[in-house]
Amino acid sequence: MSTPETVPADAATPSFVRSALRVYDLSLGQMLWSRRTVFMALVVGGPVVVALILRLLVAMDLVTARGLVDGRAVTVTGPVIFGLMIWGFYLRFTVPLLGVFYGTALIADEVEDKTITYLFTRPISRGAVLVGKYLAYLGCTGLVVLPSVMLVFFLVVPLLGGSIGMAFPDLVKDLALLAVGLAVYGALFALVGAWLKRPLLTGLVFIFGWEPIVVVVPGYMKRFTVSYYLQGLVPHAMPQDGIVTSILAILQANEVVPSAAVSLIGLGVILLGGLLLATWFVERREYVLEQ
């Protein structure tokens, strides 16, 4: 009669990285084929539809490269429009919104569905669960947002005398910037999701209330936003909104956009701080499931 082999404790408990990758593998499919993805497809599909319409209008000669703004002739080319779309559609809207919806849901969804017990009773560290889910969030959003940007680039940039070759370096910067934005917003809202009880509401207030207001207010408060640091890395010119720009110019007369180094450090601190704190919260917090 054979005796059952005893498994060493080290072999039974996989390492943090292996655990995180296993959770990532499981969560990526769940995230991709969830109802939330339909929402994400709508959000990132919008700019592609706008780009298609724009292309159609240019083909029908309904849009010209040169026009008059405030009585002054201005030239708008494909790369300029692409830059505005990156700033307006993606960095100001899509990236923060996806960060809020997915980041806050990493732990909160499991709590709400009362399935967190199944994850936390596995022989893996709780932090690895969070990190694995965070990696799945990055993969899921990155694989949807970045191809959308690529499509918009090829649809819009060649319009009105633009050159794909000339604008290519900006595309690479934009893709990198969006990936950084997704990572930072995701880490921040992963922390919010692990910490607070109503994380989605808090996240929405942060991106649609706190960030737009604080960026306008003079002083140091804007340093407590993500968009302030992302702004320092944007390769394109910011859109000029006439009156709004004038008011901003007066308010921010003595302030400058942060340098690339400051922006990178700021984003790095938020990313690492958010992820480490979120892991710390998940490791220590007792999640009480509502019956």
Add this chain to the structure above:
Amino acid sequence: MTRQTRYFVLGTSGLLVVGLCTGLFAYYNRGEALAVSVAGPVELAHVPPNASVVAYANVREVMLSDFRERIRQIAPDGVGQAELEQQLGLNVENDVDHVLAFLAPGPNERPAGLVLFRGRFDTTRLEAVARDGGATVSVYADTRVVSINAGDVGALAMAFMEPGLVAVGDLATIHQALDRGSTGPDLTSNEQMMGLLEQIDGGSNAWAVGRFGDLSTLGILPDEVSVQMPAVTAFVVDGRVNGGISGSVTIEGRDEEAGQNLRDVLRGFLALAKMQTTGRPELQLMLDSLQLSGTGTIATLSFLIPSEALDLIFSYAAPDTAP
């Protein structure tokens, strides 16, 4: 990971990779396969609204083109480039990106012009060379201006408008450009000239536009020519230099009758030229590439000389290398 997820990941990653590779290919072949914007170089802000002629050349693209390589084979010593580099520290092939020039009515019915060079310049060395040649340096509107008296022509000057932008022209025009700065009215407020600029082909790396009426006023055209061309109002010349040379010359007539007359004249000229070049293959190739088009007030003569035709033309021009 399920099969469905795997396919999705592979599909979207593939799209990203294909997009990046295409962009990279376009980046390394920019100027060949894809159009280059003629949205107007930023120096248009330094061109006055009453400019009569504006010309532009993307020196960097031309210097990097195959055409330049062919010229180099014929004239390996260049055209005084070594002297320029030695004296001014200026390598035309690498240091100058593009050039914009304009002519505008000046005082005393004399044309006033300016040439703006965008690139990388050793301003200290340029200034020192100018000083050695008897020039004086002054500061006007916070900008260093180097000027020298050139006798009947007046005072010629060179100003360092901004980092990487040097203006050369007569002193009064440079002062006007500095006074105007980048906030005063510029060429973009001249709808007629902007209309001409819109006719430039997007892929051109050299172009010029102008109004004939102004040229007569400026006294540039001889009286005989001015009298003969009262019906012509404007012209647009653009070209693309690369492996071959392509371009077009567009002339705008005063009215439709003038436009028709212009097309007839050009058609006759083409027929005559073809008769004259029988038996001269290098010229016949060039003439065969000429195409006349246009409707209404416009007459356009476009041409495309492929690289093979250039090879033939240059073979006639090249020095005899036979042993």
